[in-house]
Amino acid sequence: MYTPSDFPPFAVTVDLVVLTVRSDALCALLVRRGEAPYRGRWALPGGFVRESESVDAAAARELVEETGVSGLHLEQLATYGEPRRDPRMRVVSVAYLALAPDLPVPVAGTDAAAASWVPVSEVSALAFDHARILADGVERARGKLEYTALGTEFCGSEFTVAELRRVYEIVWGVSLDPRNFHRKVTGVEGFLEATGETTARDGGRPAALYRRGGASVLYPPLVRG
Amino acid sequence: MYTPSDFPPFAVTVDLVVLTVRSDALCALLVRRGEAPYRGRWALPGGFVRESESVDAAAARELVEETGVSGLHLEQLATYGEPRRDPRMRVVSVAYLALAPDLPVPVAGTDAAAASWVPVSEVSALAFDHARILADGVERARGKLEYTALGTEFCGSEFTVAELRRVYEIVWGVSLDPRNFHRKVTGVEGFLEATGETTARDGGRPAALYRRGGASVLYPPLVRG
DNA sequence: TAGGGTTATCGTCAGATTGACGACAAGCAA
DNA sequence: TTGCTTGTCGTCAATCTGACGATAACCCTA
Numbered sequence: 001m002y003t004p005s006d007f008p009p010f011a012v013t014v015d016l017v018v019l020t021v022r023s024d025a026l027c028a029l030l031v032r033r034g035e036a037p038y039r040g041r042w043a044l045p046g047g048f049v050r051e052s053e054s055v056d057a058a059a060a061r062e063l064v065e066e067t068g069v070s071g072l073h074l075e076q077l078a079t080y081g082e083p084r085r086d087p088r089m090r091v092v093s094v095a096y097l098a099l100a101p102d103l104p105v106p107v108a109g110t111d112a113a114a115a116s117w118v119p120v121s122e123v124s125a126l127a128f129d130h131a132r133i134l135a136d137g138v139e140r141a142r143g144k145l146e147y148t149a150l151g152t153e154f155c156g157s158e159f160t161v162a163e164l165r166r167v168y169e170i171v172w173g174v175s176l177d178p179r180n181f182h183r184k185v186t187g188v189e190g191f192l193e194a195t196g197e198t199t200a201r202d203g204g205r206p207a208a209l210y211r212r213g214g215a216s217v218l219y220p221p222l223v224r225g
Numbered sequence: 226m227y228t229p230s231d232f233p234p235f236a237v238t239v240d241l242v243v244l245t246v247r248s249d250a251l252c253a254l255l256v257r258r259g260e261a262p263y264r265g266r267w268a269l270p271g272g273f274v275r276e277s278e279s280v281d282a283a284a285a286r287e288l289v290e291e292t293g294v295s296g297l298h299l300e301q302l303a304t305y306g307e308p309r310r311d312p313r314m315r316v317v318s319v320a321y322l323a324l325a326p327d328l329p330v331p332v333a334g335t336d337a338a339a340a341s342w343v344p345v346s347e348v349s350a351l352a353f354d355h356a357r358i359l360a361d362g363v364e365r366a367r368g369k370l371e372y373t374a375l376g377t378e379f380c381g382s383e384f385t386v387a388e389l390r391r392v393y394e395i396v397w398g399v400s401l402d403p404r405n406f407h408r409k410v411t412g413v414e415g416f417l418e419a420t421g422e423t424t425a426r427d428g429g430r431p432a433a434l435y436r437r438g439g440a441s442v443l444y445p446p447l448v449r450g
Numbered sequence: 451t452a453g454g455g456t457t458a459t460c461g462t463c464a465g466a467t468t469g470a471c472g473a474c475a476a477g478c479a480a
Numbered sequence: 481t482t483g484c485t486t487g488t489c490g491t492c493a494a495t496c497t498g499a500c501g502a503t504a505a506c507c508c509t510a
Contacts, residue, residue: 008276009234012306012317051233055306055317079304079319081237081280092237092280092317094304147372162487180469182488204486205476220467387457405498407459429457430505445496 011086013093014059015046015130017077017137018067021154021167022102025119026141028134029066029100030126032114037087038127042118044134046093059096066115067103073153074098077137085129093128097137099153145171147221149191152212158195160207161185174225184222190215236311238318239284240271240355242302242362243292246379246392247327250344253359254291254325255351257339262312263352267343269359271318284321291340292328298378299323302362310354318353322362324378370396372446374416377437383420385432386410399450409447415440 018029030042045066049058056076064070074096081092120138123131145151145168152159154167165181168174185191190213198206243254255267270291274283281301289295299321306317345363348356370376370393377384379392390406410416415438423431 007236007238007273007314007316010237010274010317011232012235012237013232048232049235049306049317051315052308054308055304076303078301079280081274081319083277083279089232090276091232092235092274092319094306094317160487177469177471178486179471179488179490184468186488198487200477200486202486203478204484205488207487223468385458402498402500403457404459404461404500409497411459423458425457425506427457428507429455430459430507432458448497 008090010081011089011091012049012055013046013091014049014055014062015044015080015093015095015133016059016062016066016098017044017095017134018063018072018098018100019120019137019141019154020100020102020117021170022117023119024166024170025121026138026171027117027119028123028137030116030118030123031066032116033127041125041127042123043127044095044130045115049094055094059094063096063098067098067100069100069103072098072100073150077133077140080129080133082129093133095133095137097140099141099150101154101156142171142224145222146224147218149212149215149218152192158197158209158211160199160202160209161192162202162207164192164210168222172224176225188215188218188220191218233315235306236314236316237274237280238271238316239274239280239287240269240305240318240320240358241284241287241291241323242269242320242359243288243297243323243325244345244362244366244379245325245327245342246395247342248344249391249395250346251363251396252342252344253348253362255341255343255348256291257341258352266350266352267348268352269320269355270340274319280319284319288321288323292323292325294325294328297323297325298375302358302365305354305358307354318358320358320362322365324366324375326379326381367396367449370447371449372443374437374440374443377417383422383434383436385424385427385434386417387427387432389417389435393447397449401450413440413443413445416443 020027029045031045033039033041033043045062047062049055060074063072063074077095077097079092079094083090085091123134151164151167155163161182164185165176165178169176192210193213195209195211197209199209200206245252254270256270258264258266258268270287272287274280285299288297288299302320302322304317304319308315310316376389376392380388386407390401390403394400417435418438420434420436422434424434425431
């Protein structure tokens with residue numbers, strides 16, 4: 001009915017673009033490769049999809065393994081399948097984008113020598129085609145902040161409007177008017193949910209604390225700069 | 226260095242969601258399967274990725290084979306990799322979205338018994354998980370029309386504002402005010418390029434003909450109904 | 451050849467949204 | 481108490497949107 005020549009065998013992997021905002025910079029989670037090829041180079045975390053798991057499940061599994069945290073937002077980014085992107089064999093990689101709050105130091109994975117948060121502006125010479133995947137992920141994240149409520153994923157469970165604004169400023173690399181930003185995000189139905197509490201952790205007048213609201217799309221969208 | 230158990234072999238395929246607007250309906254290109262499994266069922270066109278071609282190239286090749294036309298807009302949609310989505314073996318499928326003008330009758334593919342444009346509202350019982358892939362493609366197309374200039378891809382090389390408006394109305398399933406739509410699309414810089422000619426093919430007063438402009442993103446976006 | 455029907459295009463106007471920015475509130479430190 | 485800092489509310493002009501009136505330019509038919 002069908003023969004092996006009908007479907008050349010591929011290896012299928014997942015690669016993760018995990019982004020966070022910390023120390024006033026947009027950072028990506030990278031691992032240093034412990035094995036050839038590209039031994040010693042920085043790369044995106046990822047791994048082979050197992051025989052009995054879905055591709056999405058493989059991505060979720062790797063994400064928990066790398067960050068030690070579950071429940072993070074995870075979405076498919078794109079699939080990369082150039083014939084020679086891995087020198088060993090034909091590999092098709094499904095990339096995922098995850099947005100995380102400022103997590104503690106990442107866990108060193110099983111097959112990675114080290115894991116670290118690296119500001120995306122300082123990333124250079126990644127293994128394979130991971131530079132392009134990372135760039136695609138950053139661009140997707142920037143776009144997502146405009147018309148979805150995902151900016152809150154970079155914050156903790158409770159946050160102030162100013163903290164959220166700094167996320168936008170850092171991810172987009174622009175500065176936003178605090179008063180207009182405040183009016184906008186508190187005005188969009190379902191974006192933020194007031195907790196009733198305040199905090200003075202940034203000095204100055206105490207700010208109201210909010211939680212993520214139920215809305216996932218923002219209409220009208222926020223606008224960059 | 227590595228053993229077969231590290232990377233279980235997968236078959237990798239591409240599936241195409243090819244959409245067009247014809248006879249006042251949003252239609253998808255479907256083929257009737259000539260082989261098991263799902264023999265006789267409608268399915269999305271697609272096929273195996275060859276050993277020496279990239280996944281993107283495989284999608285482009287299939288698109289030309291199925292439509293007989295090259296140069297259509299083609300973009301990655303998503304990748305589907307549930308373990309049992311193909312009963313024969315583990316298959317990961319990369320789906321692509323293509324938008325086409327009203328093409329002549331599609332060409333019957335090599336391994337498909339028949340190919341046809343089917344209104345998406347009348348599609349039922351597709352093979353594999355193709356119903357979900359088609360739904361994802363339609364939803365993506367609807368969204369793309371809001372903030373990109375891709376609506377023009379459904380039109381021929383020259384078209385009137387009213388023809389473009391009907392595309393939006395059919396894809397979104399809403400009705401739009403002709404006067405406001407006209408103001409909007411002719412006002413966005415780079416969206417439409419006047420040819421200087423007119424046509425009266427719809428009866429009534431002759432309408433100005435336009436070509437696609439260079440813009441790919443629409444700012445501000447169009448809004449659904 | 452004068453209407454009447456149809457579609458295209460321009461104009462108007464009120465309401466909503468945006469961007470720039472003034473003003474005041476509420477904490478901390480000297 | 482005086483500043484300094486950050487948060488929040490208000491104002492105002494410019495712009496955009498949605499609803500819709502009016503006119504233009506073709507076809508058809510009487």
